[in-house]
Amino acid sequence: MAGTSMYSRRQLLLTALISAFALTTTPSFAATEIYDAKTRKWVKYDRATARKMFARNKQAPEAFRPQVVKFRTAEQPGTIIIDGNQHFLYLVQPGHQAIRYGIGVGREGFGWAGIVRVGRVAEWPTWTPPAEMVARDPNAAKWAGGQPGGPDNPLGARALYLYEGDRDTIYRIHGTPEPWTIGLDVSSGCIRMNNDDIVDLHSRIKVGAKVIVLMQGAALYKGV
């Protein structure tokens, strides 16, 4: 009985804390929209729409394909900037420019923000699901010992492992066998890119590159 009462009190406290947090912070997750040039209207771009459009066009919407854009920054060329809210990854170039790629990011509750670095990289990496994912996802459980690299591997063609100092954050920038998920909030906190794009990014960056992750309302990664 005492245990039940304590549990209820804990639940009440937790509910109050979550409510207070919800009232004092701006929600970080919102819908992606795509401009339809035919109807001249913005349309909701969710998982179902994305999959349908990808099946039709065999590529991501134009905005999420690689392109060189103006980017005014004091950050050094080679720095990676991730705008999680808008689903873009920028690789800073000289002359106030950047290469912009489309990305998929953490779904609700899995987003984060912080300043980290590329600690190491891998080609066609092995994917080892974390213990909590093994516990909740039967598909992940069968690969508890590690899934070898290949076209069906969730990490895709390349992985950039994000470190804070010398510590692995467990977050990665990686490819994906699900290219229609670019532009959406879908992951467990990793940044996913089309395989062609991650191969291109991998060829342009150096281990040690600074990575700035912007995501409004998401938890700050420790150390910032």
Add this chain to the structure above:
Amino acid sequence: MPQTRTSCRSAMLAAATLALLAATGCASTNEPQETARSTLQTAPADLQLLCASAVSTQTGTASDKVLPISSRQIDGATYQVELDAAGKRHSCTVDNNGNVTSVRAG
């Protein structure tokens, strides 16, 4: 009589210019510059980072300890960016041209 000819020529020139503009796509169609967006309207990433750089310079905080945490558009040309600088909150305004117009603590 010469005046009428001049007016007629001007009208023809104006019509030809309009036709050319329409044909070359110079006429405004109100198409957005970006064809994807989030319903959460944040400041462009480069403008957020210009604010981070300004806060770092102004407060003497190491640049790798200053992170934009939220932003919003104030008007058509200005954004407000909230930042965490080594645990302390700062607010910054920046315009579309990349000019940081104010930085304040709290």
